[in-house]
Amino acid sequence: MRRVAITQVAQSPGVESRDNLMDFTYRVNKELLDRAGMKREEVDCVVIGSSDIFHSGFSCANSLDWDGAGAFMIEGTRAEDSMFAFIYGCMRVMSGFFDTLLVTAIIKGSENPDYDTLTGFFADPFYLRPVGMNETAAAAFQMRQYMERYGITEEQCARVVEKNLGNALYNPYAHVKKRVSVDDVLASEVVCDPLRALMCAPKSDGVASVLLASEKRAKKLCEKPVWLSGYGCSMDHFNPGDRDLLNGQLPAAASKAYKMAGIKNPRKEIDVAEICEPYAFQELLWCEKLRFCGEGKGGRLIDSGLTRMDGALPVNPSGGVLAMNPYVSRGLYRIIEATLQIRGDAGEHQVDKKVKKALAHGTHGFAGQCHSVAILEG
Amino acid sequence: MGRAVAIIGTGQTKHGRRNDVSYPELVREAVVAALNDAGISLRDIEGVVSGTMPSMMEGVSDTHLYFAEALGSVGKPVLKAETCGSTGQSIAHCGFYWVASGAADIILVVGSEKMFEGDGQATMTTVADPWFTKPFSAGAPMVFTMQSMEWIYRFGISEEKARDAAALISVSNHDNALENPYAHIHMKVTLDEVKNAMIITYPVRLLDVCPSSDGACAIIYASEEKARKICKKPAWIKGLGFRGEEFFYGESNKSIWPSATEAAKEAYRQAGIRDPLKELDVAEVYNPFTYQEMIFYECFGFCPRGEAPDYVLKGTFLKDGQLPCDPSGGTLCTNPIGATGLIRLAEAALQVTGKAGERQIEGARLALSHAMGGIDQFNGITIVGSEL
Amino acid sequence: MAKEKPKEKPREIRTEVFVPYEVAVGPTWSTFFDYLKEERIMGTRCSKCKRIFVPPRTFCPRCFEEMEEWVQVADEGTIETWSYATLKFYAQIPEPPFITVQVRLDGCDTGFLHRIAGFDLKDFEKVNRRVKLGGRVKAVWRKKKEGNINDIDYFKPIK
Numbered sequence: 037m038r039r040v041a042i043t044q045v046a047q048s049p050g051v052e053s054r055d056n057l058m059d060f061t062y063r064v065n066k067e068l069l070d071r072a073g074m075k076r077e078e079v080d081c082v083v084i085g086s087s088d089i090f091h092s093g094f095s096c097a098n099s100l101d102w103d104g105a106g107a108f109m110i111e112g113t114r115a116e117d118s119m120f121a122f123i124y125g126c127m128r129v130m131s132g133f134f135d136t137l138l139v140t141a142i143i144k145g146s147e148n149p150d151y152d153t154l155t156g157f158f159a160d161p162f163y164l165r166p167v168g169m170n171e172t173a174a175a176a177f178q179m180r181q182y183m184e185r186y187g188i189t190e191e192q193c194a195r196v197v198e199k200n201l202g203n204a205l206y207n208p209y210a211h212v213k214k215r216v217s218v219d220d221v222l223a224s225e226v227v228c229d230p231l232r233a234l235m236c237a238p239k240s241d242g243v244a245s246v247l248l249a250s251e252k253r254a255k256k257l258c259e260k261p262v263w264l265s266g267y268g269c270s271m272d273h274f275n276p277g278d279r280d281l282l283n284g285q286l287p288a289a290a291s292k293a294y295k296m297a298g299i300k301n302p303r304k305e306i307d308v309a310e311i312c313e314p315y316a317f318q319e320l321l322w323c324e325k326l327r328f329c330g331e332g333k334g335g336r337l338i339d340s341g342l343t344r345m346d347g348a349l350p351v352n353p354s355g356g357v358l359a360m361n362p363y364v365s366r367g368l369y370r371i372i373e374a375t376l377q378i379r380g381d382a383g384e385h386q387v388d389k390k391v392k393k394a395l396a397h398g399t400h401g402f403a404g405q406c407h408s409v410a411i412l413e414g
Numbered sequence: 415m416g417r418a419v420a421i422i423g424t425g426q427t428k429h430g431r432r433n434d435v436s437y438p439e440l441v442r443e444a445v446v447a448a449l450n451d452a453g454i455s456l457r458d459i460e461g462v463v464s465g466t467m468p469s470m471m472e473g474v475s476d477t478h479l480y481f482a483e484a485l486g487s488v489g490k491p492v493l494k495a496e497t498c499g500s501t502g503q504s505i506a507h508c509g510f511y512w513v514a515s516g517a518a519d520i521i522l523v524v525g526s527e528k529m530f531e532g533d534g535q536a537t538m539t540t541v542a543d544p545w546f547t548k549p550f551s552a553g554a555p556m557v558f559t560m561q562s563m564e565w566i567y568r569f570g571i572s573e574e575k576a577r578d579a580a581a582l583i584s585v586s587n588h589d590n591a592l593e594n595p596y597a598h599i600h601m602k603v604t605l606d607e608v609k610n611a612m613i614i615t616y617p618v619r620l621l622d623v624c625p626s627s628d629g630a631c632a633i634i635y636a637s638e639e640k641a642r643k644i645c646k647k648p649a650w651i652k653g654l655g656f657r658g659e660e661f662f663y664g665e666s667n668k669s670i671w672p673s674a675t676e677a678a679k680e681a682y683r684q685a686g687i688r689d690p691l692k693e694l695d696v697a698e699v700y701n702p703f704t705y706q707e708m709i710f711y712e713c714f715g716f717c718p719r720g721e722a723p724d725y726v727l728k729g730t731f732l733k734d735g736q737l738p739c740d741p742s743g744g745t746l747c748t749n750p751i752g753a754t755g756l757i758r759l760a761e762a763a764l765q766v767t768g769k770a771g772e773r774q775i776e777g778a779r780l781a782l783s784h785a786m787g788g789i790d791q792f793n794g795i796t797i798v799g800s801e802l
Numbered sequence: 803m804a805k806e807k808p809k810e811k812p813r814e815i816r817t818e819v820f821v822p823y824e825v826a827v828g829p830t831w832s833t834f835f836d837y838l839k840e841e842r843i844m845g846t847r848c849s850k851c852k853r854i855f856v857p858p859r860t861f862c863p864r865c866f867e868e869m870e871e872w873v874q875v876a877d878e879g880t881i882e883t884w885s886y887a888t889l890k891f892y893a894q895i896p897e898p899p900f901i902t903v904q905v906r907l908d909g910c911d912t913g914f915l916h917r918i919a920g921f922d923l924k925d926f927e928k929v930n931r932r933v934k935l936g937g938r939v940k941a942v943w944r945k946k947k948e949g950n951i952n953d954i955d956y957f958k959p960i961k
Binding site: 037058087088089090091093094095096097098099100102103107108109110111112113114115116117120123124126127128130131132133154157158159160161162268269270271272273274285288289292400401402405406 | 416436462467468469470473474475476478479480481482483487488489490491492493494495496497498499504507508511512514515516517537538540541543655656657658659660661672673676680787788789791792
């Protein structure tokens, strides 16, 4: 397999953009190409990560996405999720057919109805939809089991919000900018018991782009290429009732990525992690599944301060998905943050340590039905 | 470049109105058929690619989640690719690159659609933008009619000749479908019936237009090493290309259709094809509309620009002609959109491996498959051969 | 599959999906619609390839450069292609029969989608005599403008 590097990144802020979806997409990709000093037509291939109709109002979203992605008459395609788009883009470079490839992920949450209206459409029309299943409902099931089985407390979950929104204050692209305390979180209204409003991610706009390159091209395109050293992806059963919600497919996805990257002790070897936590407790659960701590020890992990910006293994220095949730793009935002941290280009939210290896994680579906993990290295 | 990749199995459902099964059951039918054809089990599959037309077609979104078990993807990596009508080719390409990259040796690709469950044409209106296009759009037939008219005008083709050629395409496709057990429409039609059928959008009439179908298709890819071990006669991927034009229909010249022309050119370059009419043995062209099929012939270099009706009328693309097109009956007789482009590739693979049954073109060794998507915006091509 | 068969033949259920969106028009198209209110059709010109676009573009999809120059084009032009539709389906906006047309407005480099109307459209043969590829059409403006594409009511065939 050929090596693949991330050579440039660009991202939009999460706040509502006045631009239409097409122009919104253009601005970020133009910025990326200008930074790379490349013309649109010099890119070999474009892979778009965007959603079909329910997350944009457009069927065949790639039709509208095409122009702003700079894909006119060059090889290209589209994937449903931005982590899929990233992984697929890497495969295309590995295949030897393409030396430079642009991955862009697109969504304007501000134009959409509530996310739970949309995630409700994941449900089948026969069993799950009539009973009101959506991502928040599934997450509430998961959180309740998590608290009961391992004694995780509401306070510990709230601490994740306090940490991540605190980090977001230093990230110019983050959507939610407010300092909240554990008490604020616990005082916020119950949206789907035991989930409270501040424990759930917002709905954000977000176009994110990365320029991938083969080894041959990477070194010419930038000074500090960041390499993909491992990835994994795994799919779980559809019906939440068919699974143990606390033992899903994240360990499977992570072990593939770790094996490929030669990582034996993730807790020691990974320097920073960007995790997709649309619900606060999920950061703790996912940390367990990624082997950052033992089973049921997610609560103690946050209490220990290890995952804080100044801890030994900072998690979500960007503020994470709790601070900014452009649904389809959120996976690629994790990749971008991991890249910035490795390059030392994260500005005010740069972690206070040398970052050699970073982990980026994405998930979608009820209670983490599908997980993707990527390991990046400097 | 990359590793050699082959198709070692294909599977299709019976297409048509399939309200005898739920959507995941339909998907599973194609997966099981492909596994049986390849003679392997789900355990051998390392990853799955899924694709459909947009969610609105069936009212369930992100269907790869819903199909997890039906795809046999539980505990496995999944990718989902979608590019509108060209989805079938896009997922085919996705599976190809997955194996070519060395990231996996055996990959399953599944495309599906249940068009009787939603409203296909209403879905199409949501492809159009709400500011400039949707207020004037009447679904797919309108777009394809506009394109056909522009082509007729640009090359000074007589309306009558175009009409005669389009009618012959309809008749021969329907005849071919009679020999394809999977085809949706099994119906004998005559030239007069086509020419006098109800007008949909002039000059396009009912029998110039594809049906809406329920159906699914699956193919299994393997790396060279695995393919040689598992399969006596694999279909090798020889070349592929995908191109897209601007979003707004009026910005490109659709009578010479740059995306169709360039996608084919790229696939030919990879496959080392210089004279497609001579070198290809069979083509599965995505033809939801008879008139449009002729524009494809020209873009793919099967004949000079503006001359497709002449070639059609002299029988070049009939089953016993120089380059048989759509011996399966094509999209004109079967159109479960998310599966359609993949069915084209599956049929091409059957042809070059001598497994196409009654619709077999004798001695076929090199075949082109194709799909088109968006408001005439995208075209994807995959070429397969019996030799590496 | 389980061996037991359903008592009746496999059934269907009815389910509906309704999703509202609030879609941003953006500054460029908002400006275009402002001009329509003044009965002016304005396009943008690419500084690189020099093509003039209607609908206007914030950026050129081929050159990938921002467009800054606005140019007025004529409200008449040549028919590049057209389609006569008699069908009606769910969520379709225009009422049949109607004619969709692509006009190359004078002074413009792209095809502009709109409708042809202003006479009896029921008889296709009559329509076919009146509407010709390469024929000329002119915009008929609506009296009451709302700042959208329908401020041009329709295009009418002219000599």
